[in-house]
Amino acid sequence: MAKQLIVDLYGCDSVILDSEEKVRNISKQIIERVGATIVEECFKKFEPIGITYFAIISTSHFSVHTWPENGYAAVDLFSCSEFDEEYICELLKTFFKASEVKSSLVVRRLTAYE
């Protein structure tokens, strides 16, 4: 069984949301806290603003899409290893300086019989 944590962050700092360096750094910290390692990464800076960052991690994936004009970030953490979703949400809220966080958890069953 794997878990997918889906997080919507509102009221974020728009400077953070539009900074490649900051988004990469936040992502790296979250991935480390999950106990995973980055295997491959891809990144896109959209014009005029907005970022997408994606990492294939040892336990599945981590993605961030930002809309700095809205103060919004969409984060996904898909992991085959256990993690504390409340802790990850708190970290994301702190790192992005979000005023509001909404999250949901999706269970991904890796076989039909789990």
Next chain:
Amino acid sequence: MAKQLIVDLYGCDSVILDSEEKVRNISKQIIERVGATIVEECFKKFEPIGITYFAIISTSHFSVHTWPENGYAAVDLFSCSEFDEEYICELLKTFFKASEVKSSLVVRRLTAYE
């Protein structure tokens, strides 16, 4: 508003699930049917088996993780533009030769006030 379609595919053809060429080709076809274009991609072939493919697309992202040993693929399609989720599920089922498909749809509100 954006939509995120989360699809679990069971009983898939394990040869497809472990083929970089086939997974890339399926992903490309799905992304085309959504009316999006690929902006950046990353890919990892795990040892001994299993693939992760990720594309940043013009309307957000598309990801595939495969567990060929289970006949299982986990697919996500996150898009800011409208798409027909039933049609995408049917295509994925056909392309991966899946016997069972489970899907859920998550609405991603891009502002706190949508």
